[in-house]
Amino acid sequence: MKHIISLLMENEAGALSRVAGLFSARAYNIESLTVAPTEDATLSRMTIVTSGSDEVIEQIIKQLNKLVDVVKVLDLNDGRHIERELMLVKVKATGPFREEMKRMSDIFRGRIIDVADGSYTIEVTGSCSKLDAFLEALDKAAILETVRTGASGIGRGDRILKI
Amino acid sequence: MDDRTPQTTHQISGAEIVIRCLQEEKVKFVFGYPGGAVLHIYDEIFKQDAFKHILVRHEQAAVHAADAYARATGDVGVALVTSGPGATNAVTGIATAYMDSIPLVVISGQVPTPAIGMDAFQEVDMVGITRPCVKHNFLIKDVKDIAPTLKKAFYIAATGRPGPVVVDIPKDITAHFAKFEYPATVEMRSYTPIMKGHSGQIKKALKLLLEAKRPMIYTGGGLVLGDASAELVKLARALGYPVTNTLMGLGGYPATNNQFVGMLGMHGTYEANMAMQNCDVLLAVGARFDDRVIGNPGHFYSKDRTIIHIDVDPSSISKRVKIDVPIVGHVQSVLSEMNDLLIAETRKPDADAIKSWWEQIDLWREKKSLVYKNDSQIIKPQYVVEKLWEVTKGDAYVTSDVGQHQMWAAQYYKFDKPRRWINSGGLGTMGVGLPYAMGCQLAAPDAMVACITGEGSIQMNIQELSTCHQFRLPIKVILLNNRYLGMVRQWQEFFYENRYSESYMDSLPDFVKLAESYGHIGMNIEKSADVEGALKEAFDMKDRFVFMNFITDQKENVFPMVPNGKGLSEMILAGDE
Numbered sequence: 001m002k003h004i005i006s007l008l009m010e011n012e013a014g015a016l017s018r019v020a021g022l023f024s025a026r027a028y029n030i031e032s033l034t035v036a037p038t039e040d041a042t043l044s045r046m047t048i049v050t051s052g053s054d055e056v057i058e059q060i061i062k063q064l065n066k067l068v069d070v071v072k073v074l075d076l077n078d079g080r081h082i083e084r085e086l087m088l089v090k091v092k093a094t095g096p097f098r099e100e101m102k103r104m105s106d107i108f109r110g111r112i113i114d115v116a117d118g119s120y121t122i123e124v125t126g127s128c129s130k131l132d133a134f135l136e137a138l139d140k141a142a143i144l145e146t147v148r149t150g151a152s153g154i155g156r157g158d159r160i161l162k163i
Numbered sequence: 164m165d166d167r168t169p170q171t172t173h174q175i176s177g178a179e180i181v182i183r184c185l186q187e188e189k190v191k192f193v194f195g196y197p198g199g200a201v202l203h204i205y206d207e208i209f210k211q212d213a214f215k216h217i218l219v220r221h222e223q224a225a226v227h228a229a230d231a232y233a234r235a236t237g238d239v240g241v242a243l244v245t246s247g248p249g250a251t252n253a254v255t256g257i258a259t260a261y262m263d264s265i266p267l268v269v270i271s272g273q274v275p276t277p278a279i280g281m282d283a284f285q286e287v288d289m290v291g292i293t294r295p296c297v298k299h300n301f302l303i304k305d306v307k308d309i310a311p312t313l314k315k316a317f318y319i320a321a322t323g324r325p326g327p328v329v330v331d332i333p334k335d336i337t338a339h340f341a342k343f344e345y346p347a348t349v350e351m352r353s354y355t356p357i358m359k360g361h362s363g364q365i366k367k368a369l370k371l372l373l374e375a376k377r378p379m380i381y382t383g384g385g386l387v388l389g390d391a392s393a394e395l396v397k398l399a400r401a402l403g404y405p406v407t408n409t410l411m412g413l414g415g416y417p418a419t420n421n422q423f424v425g426m427l428g429m430h431g432t433y434e435a436n437m438a439m440q441n442c443d444v445l446l447a448v449g450a451r452f453d454d455r456v457i458g459n460p461g462h463f464y465s466k467d468r469t470i471i472h473i474d475v476d477p478s479s480i481s482k483r484v485k486i487d488v489p490i491v492g493h494v495q496s497v498l499s500e501m502n503d504l505l506i507a508e509t510r511k512p513d514a515d516a517i518k519s520w521w522e523q524i525d526l527w528r529e530k531k532s533l534v535y536k537n538d539s540q541i542i543k544p545q546y547v548v549e550k551l552w553e554v555t556k557g558d559a560y561v562t563s564d565v566g567q568h569q570m571w572a573a574q575y576y577k578f579d580k581p582r583r584w585i586n587s588g589g590l591g592t593m594g595v596g597l598p599y600a601m602g603c604q605l606a607a608p609d610a611m612v613a614c615i616t617g618e619g620s621i622q623m624n625i626q627e628l629s630t631c632h633q634f635r636l637p638i639k640v641i642l643l644n645n646r647y648l649g650m651v652r653q654w655q656e657f658f659y660e661n662r663y664s665e666s667y668m669d670s671l672p673d674f675v676k677l678a679e680s681y682g683h684i685g686m687n688i689e690k691s692a693d694v695e696g697a698l699k700e701a702f703d704m705k706d707r708f709v710f711m712n713f714i715t716d717q718k719e720n721v722f723p724m725v726p727n728g729k730g731l732s733e734m735i736l737a738g739d740e
C-alpha cells in the first residue's frame with residue numbers, strides 16, 4: 001500500500017543522501033521525495049511517498065528513526081491527512097488542441113501560466129491521483145513535457161509534526 | 164577573525180585539539196598509519212605520551228585491531244588513517260565493525276578544504292564511501308568543530324546500539340588554531356538512545372516465561388556488547404531453562420554449564436537447533452534472527468511459539484521474524500528489572516513441564532552432534548581446538564578468521580566468559596584473525612591470546628607479523644592448515660558435485676621460515692600425537708609470538724550443517740555423509 005512519510009531532520013550537509021542511501025541500500029521503494037528547510041532554519045522537512053507491506057513500512061519508519069540526523073518521523077497514513085502535489089504540463093495548443101486544452105485545464109481547476117504560439121503550460125495541484133487523472137484525460141499526442149514536485153503532506157486538525 | 168595563526172596563548176592547533184580530545188576520552192591506544200593528510204596530527208602524536216600509537220602494516224589491520232580492542236574491553240576503539248588510499252583501506256575494517264555493532268571512532272585525514280572536489284591527490288569522498296557502513300560520520304569544516312564533533316563521535320559510537328563513527332578531517336583544519344574546550348556532555352535532539360524497557364512489557368514477558376512448557380533462551384552479540392551476561396546467568400539459573408548462544412553471543416552464558424545447549428544456527432548443535440525450533444516460549448536477548456541463525460524464516464515460523472525479544476535497537480525487532488512481546492531497551496537494564504520481578508514473584512515455573520522438556524532435550528543431546536572420529540596419525544582440526552581449550556584451561560582470548568576453522572573454534576572452545584571470543588560474525592571478513600589478536604593482546608597484556616586461523620585467511624593480513632614483533636605481542640597463532648579454502652571446498656563438495664573450483668591453496672609459504680623471518684618462533688605439527696605437547700610448549704613461551712602450523716585433515720567437514728535456505732530441523736549430521 002502507498003504511504004506518505006513525513007520527517008524532520010537536521011538541516012545538515014549530507015542528511016538527504018543518508019535518507020536516499022537508506023532506501024536504495026535496503027531496496028525500499030521511493031515514489032517521490034521532496035525536501036526543504038522549515039520555518040526553523042536548522043530543520044528540514046522531507047516527504048517520502050513509498051509503498052510496501054505493513055511489515056516493510058514498519059521497518060522503513062524504524063530505519064529512518066535510526067538515522068542520527070533524523071529528529072522525528074510520522075507516517076501520515078496513520079491518521080487523517082492532506083496530500084498535495086504540483087505539476088506543470090506543457091501541451092500542444094495548435095488547431096483543435098487550443099480549445100481542448102483550455103477546457104481540460106478548467107475541468108481540473110488548472111491554470112494556464114504560460115501561453116505561446118504553439119503551446120500552453122498548465123499548472124495543476126492536487127493529490128497525486130488527481131494529477132495522474134489529469135494526465136490520463138489528456139490526449140497523449142498533446143503532451144510535450146511534464147514536471148511534478150512529488151507530494152507534500154500534512155496531518156489534519158491537531159496532528160502536528162513539530163519538535 | 165583569522166584562525167590561521169594563534170590569536171592568544173590559549174589557542175592551539177587543530178591537530179593538537181585532536182590529541183587533547185583523545186586524552187579527554189582516556190584513549191589508551193590509537194591504531195594507525197601516517198600519510199600526508201594526517202602529518203600535523205602525527206607531529207602532535209610525537210610530542211605526547213598519554214596514549215600509545217600502534218603502527219600497523221596496513222590500514223585494514225588498524226581498524227580490525229581497534230575493533231578487537233573494543234570487543235575485548237568494551238571501550239571505544241580508535242583508528243587513525245590518512246586520506247585516499249589510507250581511508251579506502253580502512254573501509255573493510257569499518258564495515259566489519261558495523262555489521263557486528265562495535266563501537267569505534269575512525270579518524271581519517273582529508274585533503275585541504277579548498278581542494279575538496281578538485282580530484283586532488285589522494286582525495287576520496289570518505290563520508291560518501293562509508294555512509295552505508297557506519298553508524299554515523301562527519302566531515303569537519305571548521306577547527307572550532309573538532310572538539311564538539313569528536314565528543315559526539317565517541318558518544319554515538321558507544322551508546323544505544325554501538326557502531327563505528329568516521330570523522331573526516333581536512334588537513335588545513337588541523338593546522339588552524341582555536342581554543343580547546345571539551346564539552347562535558349552531549350545533547351542531540353535527533354539522537355536519544357532508549358535505556359529502560361517498558362515495565363508493562365517486562366511483566367508480560369515474565370508471565371509468559373513462567374507459564375512456558377517448553378521455554379528457550381536465545382542470546383546474541385547484543386548481550387555481550389551490553390555487558391548483561393551476569394544478569395542473564397542469574398535469570399537463566401533462577402528459571403532453570405535451556406540457553407543457546409549465537410556465534411556472536413558465545414561466552415554470554417558459560418558453555419560448561421549444563422543449561423547450555425551449545426551454539427545454534429547453520430553449524431549449531433542438534434539440541435540447540437531442535438530446542439529453538441520446538442520451544443513454545445522463546446526469550447531472545449540482543450540477537451537478530453539472521454539467516455545464518457534461523458535459516459529460512461518461513462520454515463522457522465511456528466504458530467505454537469510465542470517470542471519475546473529484548474533489544475536496544477527497535478529496527479532489530481520484527482525485522483525477519485514477527486515478535487509477540489517486543490521490549491526495546493538496554494539489555495542489562497531490562498534483564499535486571501526482570502530479575503527483580505522474579506525475586507518478588509510467587510508463581511514458579513511449571514516443574515513437571517520443564518522436567519519433561521529437559522528429558523526431550525537430553526534425547527536430542529544423545530545424538531552427540533559434535534562427535535568426530537579422531538585419528539592416531541592425521542590431525543583432526545576439532546582435536547586441536549579441544550586441546551587448545553584444555554591447555555589454556557578455557558581462559559584464553561580466542562580470535563578467529565573466517566571459514567571452517569572459525570566454526571570449529573566456536574564449536575569446540577567452550578567459552579565461559581563474555582568478550583573472550585572475537586570473530587567477524589556479520590561480515591565474515593577473512594583476515595581479521597591476526598589483527599584481532601593484536602587488539603586483544605594489547606587490551607590484556609598478561610592474558611593468553613590464540614588466533615585460530617586458516618592458511619587462506621592468515622595470508623590476508625600476514626604483514627601484521629611485523630607489527631606483532633615490533634610491539635612484542637606474545638600471540639599464539641593456531642593455523643589449521645588444510646591446504647584448502649576449506650569452507651568453500653565444503654560447499655563445493657555438498658552442492659557442486661566435488662568441483663573444487665579455485666579452492667585449493669597452492670604454493671603455500673614455509674610458515675615456519677616465514678614466522679622466523681619476522682623474528683618469531685615457528686612450529687610445524689604434523690601428527691596427532693604431537694598436538695598437545697606442541698601447544699603446551701608454545702604457551703609455556705609466555706613472552707614469545709609462536710606461529711603453529713598444524714597440518715590437518717584436508718577433507719574434514721563442519722557438522723552439523725543446516726543447508727542455506729533450509730529450516731533449523733533440516734540439519735545434515737556427520738553420520739549422514
Ligand SMILES: Cc1ncc(C[n+]2csc(CCOP(=O)(O)OP(=O)(O)O)c2C)c(N)n1
Pocket residue numbers: 564565566567568569591592593594616617618619620621643645647648649650651
Ligand atoms: C575477504 C573474504 N573473501 C572471501 C571470503 C569467502 N570465504 C569464506 S570462508 C573462505 C575460505 C577460508 O579458507 P581458510 O582461511 O583456509 O579457512 P578454512 O575454511 O580452510 O578453515 C572463503 C574464501 C570471505 N569470507 N572473506
Ligand SMILES: [Mg+2]
Pocket residue numbers: 566617618619643644645646647648649
Ligand atoms: Mg584452509
